[in-house]
Amino acid sequence: MSQKEASTLLLFGAKGNLARVKLFPGLFKLELAEKLHPDMRIISVGRQEESHEEWIANVKSMILAKHKDTDQFLLDRFLQRNIYHANLPDDPEAFNKLSLRVKAENFSQNLAFFLSVRPSDFASIVDQLADAGMLDETNHWKRVLIEKPFGVDSQTAQELQDSISKHLNESQIYRIDHYLGKFALQNILFTRFYNTFLEPIWNNKYIDHIQVTNHETLGVGDRTTFYNATGALRDMMQSHILQTLTLTTMEKPKSFSPEDIRAEKIKLLSQIQQVPMDKFEQHVFRAQYTSGEVVKEGKVKGYIEELGEPSIVETYAAVKFFINNDRWKNTPIYLRTAKRLHENATYISIKLKPQNISAHEVSENWIIISIQPSESIHIEMKTKVPGLDDTKTRNIQLQGGIRHKDDETIDSYETLLLDLIEGNQSRFLHIDEVKAQWHLIDPIIEKWKDENIPVHQYTAGSKDPEASKIIFENEDQFWRSGINIVE
Ligand SMILES: NC(=O)c1ccc[n+]([C@@H]2O[C@H](COP(=O)([O-])OP(=O)(O)OC[C@H]3O[C@@H](n4cnc5c(N)ncnc54)[C@H](OP(=O)(O)O)[C@@H]3O)[C@@H](O)[C@H]2O)c1
Known part of the structure; x- marks a missing residue:
């Protein structure tokens, strides 16, 4: 119509x-x-x-x-x-x-x-x-x-806001984060709130920790100047990854109206705590890729070689946050993003708390919501292995591709252009969201100017750098790899 x-x-x-x-x-x-x-x-x-x-x-x-x-x-x-x-x-x-x-x-x-x-x-x-x-x-x-981007830190975002708000009300401003136009992101709220079995366990009583991952096999290509002024944290984490986390952890909105969804998102973002400066190195990790080999492209150069000059700008960033509310108190949230890693994937991995079945065995339950390349949901459960031995168990995977063969494929910009013309702001950023996001990112960028904070290295095409594990709260936690569902 x-x-x-x-x-x-x-x-x-x-x-x-x-x-x-x-x-x-x-x-x-x-x-x-x-x-x-x-x-x-x-x-x-x-x-x-x-x-x-x-x-x-x-x-x-x-x-x-x-x-x-x-x-x-x-x-x-x-x-x-x-x-x-x-x-x-x-x-x-x-x-x-x-x-x-x-x-x-x-x-x-x-x-x-x-x-x-x-x-x-x-x-x-x-x-x-x-x-x-x-x-x-x-x-x-x-x-x-x-x-995007709406500013490069709190100050520049505020300056832009001061300038445009002289002429425009908030209801007239559509700040883009094109991730919000992605179907799989919109589907997070539906998945959470339309499936009765999820909401009761979606809290710190049952969830051990949450990871939001955005990995690319691509390097910075011919965008070296842009990238070196931006880095992984500003480019991906400040908006796309924090927005993905917000949809994963926000409270149920009063209704699915644009206003009610935004109100809950703003509330959640303001409850994420800044990284404590006295424990900075247990919360934040950065690294740069060196030359290596990646799928499809084969041998590739390292970041510094591509740039042609020394730089401390990160191509890998991992951060641990905590959310200060009843639902998520003490639940670690791990966010990571990288260029030139082994996989090309965006996904949310939710590790449930283990049940102690016997002295030597604990359950391993994961829920993984894949955003791209596959749009899918994957649940890992423990079952008994058929046979006489009651102690033998194995993990099984329940997985569902969300997309069926004949389903429409809609690009984010189609959704967002239609929203603009129809006046639907729910998939655009309110200024309070932008401010809350910069409030979390600014102190990290500021601290990274300190030359004593190491810039680690990883080989292009490898998995997460071993040293990044320093941000985990305990030794049982590890970077969860993605899933690959062929649709
Ligand atoms: N490309 C992407 O995939 C992508 C993804 C995410 C976000 N963005 C954002 O989208 C924006 C555009 O990106 P882009 O890659 O399309 O940039 P681009 O290729 O540099 O194009 C920008 C265009 O804007 C024109 N322009 C500049 N000032 C203008 C004015 N006052 N009136 C009319 N036209 C004007 C330029 O015209 P001239 O030729 O006369 O200079 C140029 O054609 C940027 O803010 C970027 O950050 C782009």
Whole structure:
């Protein structure tokens, strides 16, 4: 069903990589799914002149690169929604001209701005939109989607917030963490709260610890400059991994409305305790990859070789947190992320507390929720081995791929673009979430400036560095490897 009201999407950075790879193919998927209002229009805003014909040919090639033999009627209908507008950087009237054009073309004045530009341009574009009167909601809604990252620490996040909140209410700001658009992440709440047997054990009485893992076999590739200014902690842990943890551990929201879900997420994030500085090395571990061999790529260079200069920036980060509430008090939470490890996988591993069956035997129960590459749930249980020997047991695995063969595959950006147009903020970050996340990450980055904190090394393609185990609370704990379900 298409949307109830028409709107106009203004895409800043329409010639960039994200627009080409994700946004135009994603918008076209919404067209195919009949999700776009008949009068919805897309204005691509760029900084160079370009003819309408050139731009339409450009959009067409972006669509056909992902949707080869597509329906010609729907492709034409989609292309007709599109126009290009040059907002020339040296023209002081540029934003007024843009505003006049939207009115002159008789497009809907419900305006959704997608800022797919460099983070340093977010604030100035919002200022200029406001000066041109394009954010005034008197008669129609106005929404602004801000790409990631929202700041690089608490201070810069606050500065950006101070700047854009001069012109926008919280209900108008859509801060992206594209992980929240992933189906498997959305499914965490459903899995937890729709299955009666999980909720009673989802607490510190039955759960020994939780691990959230995001490992990649990929290295930093040609993004060395970006990566060396960012590191694993800021790139992955500050938002994606903390958000995954939040969905795994938050309380049940009063309802599944966007407001109620966000309220519980904010509460949980504010209950995660900062790493204690006096026990820093038992909570935080960092490392860098050296040359080695990884699946598919074979022999690869080390991080420093790729960068071409010395660096203490981490490509592996592991952190232990505790959540200060009744449900999770004293339950260690281990988060880890790395480039160039042995596996390419994102998953949540939940270790249940052991039951002492006999003096020499304890149970080993794990629940693993796999986010990618497989979307699946895996439960490990202990059973008796058939036969006369009552002492013999083994672990069995109950596993279910969530996705069936014919199920739709939806990219995060399709979900998030639709949410933006429909006004659903539940899969976007509230400023309080962003602040709570930086509050946890800032002290670690600050402490890492101290040259006495070691930067360990690991061979590309290997498992977690042995020394990372220092953050475990006891000797029985270990890094749980992922599962691989063929769907
Ligand atoms: N690419 C990804 O997969 C990815 C993933 C996650 C997040 N992001 C985020 O998404 C944003 C865009 O990334 P990207 O990779 O697409 O960057 P990109 O390839 O550098 O593209 C940015 C585009 O923005 C344009 N631009 C800059 N200022 C503008 C303005 N004032 N008005 C209109 N256009 C303007 C640039 O135009 P010129 O050609 O004139 O400079 C360029 O075409 C960034 O914030 C990034 O952090 C990207």
